[in-house]
Amino acid sequence: MSKLSRAVRDPVVEPPDRREQILDAATRLFAEHGFTDAATQGLADDLGVGKGTLYRYFPSKRELFLAAVDRVMRRLHERLEQATAGVEDPLERVSLGARAYLDFFREHPESVELLIQERAQFKDRERPTYFEHRERHVDRWREHYRKMIASGRMRDVPVERISDVFTAALYGSVFLHYFGGRSETFAADATDILDVLFHGVLSDSERVKRTSADGPGGT
Amino acid sequence: MSKLSRAVRDPVVEPPDRREQILDAATRLFAEHGFTDAATQGLADDLGVGKGTLYRYFPSKRELFLAAVDRVMRRLHERLEQATAGVEDPLERVSLGARAYLDFFREHPESVELLIQERAQFKDRERPTYFEHRERHVDRWREHYRKMIASGRMRDVPVERISDVFTAALYGSVFLHYFGGRSETFAADATDILDVLFHGVLSDSERVKRTSADGPGGT
């Protein structure tokens, strides 16, 4: 009886769980010590399992690491999806997306570390995980820019340029903020970044609605 | 006589030369293989010297690496200085600076790699080299923004926000461009980035001079 209910509720420790547990601990450890300095023995110790067990779930340290990075990126994009779900207005969507992007990395600084580690340690990879994921989603964002240009809400600038600069600003902000340490001071707030970016991207008519510019000037 | 003049001009193979040679080779090697996978033996081989010699100039692999990073950053700032030397107009200075910044990293991709490697391998460092250098120079840039705000050429936005977003966009652009591989497509061109950034930063009056915005829109 107790045996049966146990079998249903807590069957030994079902493998999928174990895999996730390993990924959790690995993410933490890799983020804390870096790929090279994170010893698999330490990971096993953290989990309270034998080292051999790790290799039952992942063929190598490298694959384990990459699985952790991939999971992080999947979660980022899920988060973006959630944040923008049901919102129709493209401008609103972009704002929410940017905010969610920054929030995600602020809430999960270990994700930033993992991206850095991937770039640093696996130079051989044709394309880092970050880009693989970005490429799968960037088109949707560009579509929003196109719509806004069509409706006269954005200046007619190549959408690739818009998305590239947006990405660069957000990406750069995440990294600088994460690196810089002095979290409070670096512009991590989406509002600040969007303020600057939008006023380069929005059409005049859209722009005057949200800003009070001032003074004359000349070159 | 020849001894004397030689002692002054070229004492033996002056250590500074040898030191620079080592740094050159180390920069190349670290950038190519990453810190961990760059073996000091390989470096010695590249240079055609014994491994012991390296340790006559640098106390450890770590110090050697950090010296290389530091040199890179010094060179970047020299380059920025040069690029803007003699130019009075603050707007012009900022443009030239941004351009020089991107050019520098495009011409020296190994510098990007070194910055990544530093962050990845030396998590213990209070502040990465990049920031140490940035902090020594950022005030000057902010001064330009202040001037432009005062003269009505920029919107009255906190200068910290301006410099943070500018830095983020440039920094992000360098990294994305470097990572992304497909160099041609990513907006690495300063003109594109500045176009977007300036129109969020410049005052209306300054803005109308350089853009033709269009169409209406509304939220």
Next chain:
DNA sequence: GCGGGCGGACTGACTGGTCAGTCCGTTTGC
């Protein structure tokens, strides 16, 4: 029911290989 045995999840000591850093013999320049 019940015991024997089967499968497979798990363990951790061990191996093989890698390298940073050392150290002393040698060479070079004066």
Next chain:
DNA sequence: GCAAACGGACTGACCAGTCAGTCCGCCCGC
């Protein structure tokens, strides 16, 4: 001839990955 500079063999630490063995839950034959 004597420093100072150099070379490169050597060592000690470290660690990913392995594998022979253990342990435990379950199933099957009685």
